[in-house]
Amino acid sequence: MGKISESAQRSNPVRAARVITDLDEFLKQTLPRSADSGPKYAQLHAALVQAIESGVVTEGDKLPSEIELTSMTPFSLGTVQKALKALMEDGLVVRKIGAGTIVRQPDERMKQPLHCRFSGPDGVFLPVFPTLVNRQSVDETGPWTSALPENARIVRLDREIRISDAFTMVTRFYVDALAFPFFMEKDFAELHTENFKSLMQKEANIVVAAIDHKLTFIRPDPDIAARIGVAPSDQILKISVVTSITTGEAIYYQEFFIPPNDLDLAIESRLQSKF
Incomplete structure (x- = not known):
């Protein structure tokens, strides 16, 4: 559970283009509604989580690059990097050198762990x-x-x-x-x-x-x-x-x-x- 196969990481060009188009449209609709709801990275993080949970992007999809997300949103490169890091800490994406940021199968996490x-x-x-x-x-x-x-x-x-x-x-x-x-x-x-x-x-x-x-x-x-x-x-x-x-x-x-x-x-x- 939660592992991304090599074939899933290599999205075909048509699907990759579709992901960028769909996510761009989703963010343009979603981000304005959260403009005053906390730090900028948290707004982008919340929007990306919603995109994953709603199926706009799915397991194995490669998210746009940091530069692409910067051009798609009103946020700086630093804000985008912080939002992607939060996604990784959530266990929703895997970030690998040369492969980019890949959406993973959502896992259920333990709530309020004491010992771990x-x-x-x-x-x-x-x-x-x-x-x-x-x-x-x-x-x-x-x-x-x-x-x-x-x-x-x-x-x-x-x-x-x-x-x-x-x-x-x-x-x-x-x-x-x-x-x-x-x-x-x-x-x-x-x-x-x-x-x-x-x-x-x-x-x-x-x-x-x-x-x-x-x-x-x-x-x-x-x-x-x-x-x-x-x-x-x-x-x-x-x-x-x-x-x-x-x-x-x-x-x-x-x-x-x-x-x-x-x-x-x-x-x-x-x-x-x-x-």
Whole structure:
């Protein structure tokens, strides 16, 4: 999901010309209505998002170049570049040297992620696109055993999480199915992009008091290595998380397997709030 094939990137000349014509007409109709609605780059960004969502441009289409968009709109080159960067951060386009700006298949992103807040030099958090890939009962013991209640019926949910176009990471989420049965009852499709903490708030009305993190560098097992695109001999970052409610009882244990990258990661350790 979200990848653009080589053939899709090579739009035929007729289609490419049609994209420019249709988008030019769309922007001429749309931009005047948003002239007083915030920063100029945000106006152009919003118009381009609308063009993608309404089908004026579709997956695989190449957007006009920065210079072409500057001539099509009343905005400067800097404004156009900022709007295109925002589109990329939204996960709606891919920008590649020599290929231009390509519209990608829209992905559903996780809302208000707590543990996956990566940012680049500009400090803007990148969009997070999770996919549930496995759900299973857990019989073996591990750090999750001591973290969760003694008589818990532990289930594990694995997700592959794409951080914008930067990299893919893997998480393993351990929870007591007796206390939170909806993690086993809901369809896979319902859990792909669900914020698990928000789900626990909605279904169980819990209050989180502490989120404790442990960071270690490990060599991943072959399955994790293949999923995140590294060799088993490479070192990666593993983050172990135990989240507890006001009584001190842990409600979930989670592991994050993160490949080497040059992004910043924001980590919340303590809070007193309802998910």
